[in-house]
Amino acid sequence: MLSRKIYVNGISVVASGMEELNKSYEILKGSVDWSPVELSKMMPSALPANEARRTTTVIRLALKVIESIEYSSQTSVVFASSEGDLDITDKICKALATEEKMVSPTLFHNSVHNAPAGYFSIAADMKTPSVSLSAGDNTFSAGLLEAVTQVLVESNDVLLVAYDNVTPEDLDGFRHFDYPVGIALLLSTSEQSNTVGSIDVSVVSERIDVTQCFNNSLEAVRVGNPIGLGLPLVESLIKGMEAEIVIPYLNQNQLLVRVSSV
């Protein structure tokens, strides 16, 4: 068994009421209550204008949450999203329900689950590997586990970007999320000057109480979007706590994350 201690060298959260970095940190530290404020259009500054125009809300959410993180050009990326882009699913399915079935080429190439990964690689000019995954309501945990595994086995820095948007009207009754949420964590084998803390992740099958948000007002975000399940981990890292964080995972398992400050 490998030593599983991994350093967290960057954190970012973008969600309703948490678009501005300093305000997000205040909420995550617990010094300010969270309240919902709609996200802006979040036009990505790192993309050429032509490419930026083609991006969707979901792609912009994923790119926005990465924006404040400083990573090296050798970083691999894990993109985790339960639903990907349901706005596109909605538009394509509407087109396919008409006689002509005219699907827009731009919509189609943006429809792949790894569209944010494609735009990110172009914006950052990074040819490093990236993976785009889903595990339904347990997508944050699956993304964290894949990122941790990559750090442990490949020994490189890994950027985890987890995001899910709200659902368009026609599909909202079948898969409802309360708020858009994006979380990014930069993981590494090495401690650096910007290290926030360290984590050690294991999969446990015994039932332990899932950790709730330390800032009570954030509970609405934790339970209102699959990616929200990562918020207690983010809070504990930002507060510099020594803590054991339990996050729901698949197949009746849970992730136990031991958080240490530096």
Place this chain on the structure above:
Amino acid sequence: MSKPIKPIQVSASTLVNALGVGKESTVDAMFNSHSGLRNSNYPGMNFNTFLGLVDEVENIELEDELVMFSCRNNRLAKLALDSDNFREEVDIAITKYGKSRVGVFLGTSTSGIAETENVYIGRDEKTGKLPDINMLYTDNTSSVQRYVCRSLGVTGVSMVISTACSSSAKVFASAYRSMEAGFCDAAVVGGVDSLCLTTLYGFNSLQLISEDICQPWDKERKGINIGEAAGFVLLEKSSNSSGIHLTGYGESSDAYHISSPHPEGVGGKMAMEYALSSAGIGAPDIDYVNLHGTATPSNDRSESRGLQSVFGSEVICSSTKGMTGHTLGAAGINEAIICTLALENSIIPANVNLNKIDDQLPIQVTTKSMKRTLNHVMSNSFGFGGSNCSLIFTC
């Protein structure tokens, strides 16, 4: 450069594609060079093309207790799980390691989206409401992983990778890492992608679909034929050196364009080079490359450039998409299993439907199947978004 990996044993596999249900029909096509593609239609489709359909999927029903997962994609998955003695092989692994130590890593591009297409088509005209649908269990990208875990009775670490046409190649890399990090002892890897209007009309809008049977590497190639497939492989940490092993993988991003490959195949070249270094071998050691070879003009050109820069013109290659069609999110697993069948049966499959090789693509593509002992083979999978993965299997 990638670090060398420890060989992982390929213990069992199962495959369903347009050539038939079970690996035997694919082996037959590899020896006899026939295609499973037919000029056929899919409900709601109003243009002409060849498709790689799996007709048997129409007659499959999911287990009573898993009926909420019903969609074409999961029915195709069940068809494969029921074939090639695969369930029995997984049961042996469960007995050996415990159900919580067997991981499941699957790839798909469109999952059960055909169900969502159907609810939009069935919208109530008076109220404007859509008929009921369980999206998490059908449409969601992770649906097939939940279904397969429950159908096989495994509870280990699990996820679905969705990186377009490289999805079910990349699962091998993730499964290897998970075993190496100690999160599981064995893994079911695989991929499932089924026909749907989204991909048919989507690729058609990009003018990437050929009206005729697809012709990878041909001077006159006009684009892809879409196929469907499901395949699964059981991987275990190796206890002996005999049999077939996954010995290398390489992953990269093009960072070039969201739906066009890099014209010089730079990302593909990196993936092939990483795979070689992780296997600890050189380009001359590879006996056969199963090409991504989609038969679009730009894809084949890009792959040819990448291959030439790694192999020169030495290595023998073929695309098997002329037999199965482009099975998109299942292409990685379909062609990985074809590579293991090539090793097992000492056969290089032909690149079928090839009349006149494009002289702009100067690599050795064989139009006839070749009987020979193979040691190391490579499978290439390159997808939209510039997501590349090359795998190496060794006998």
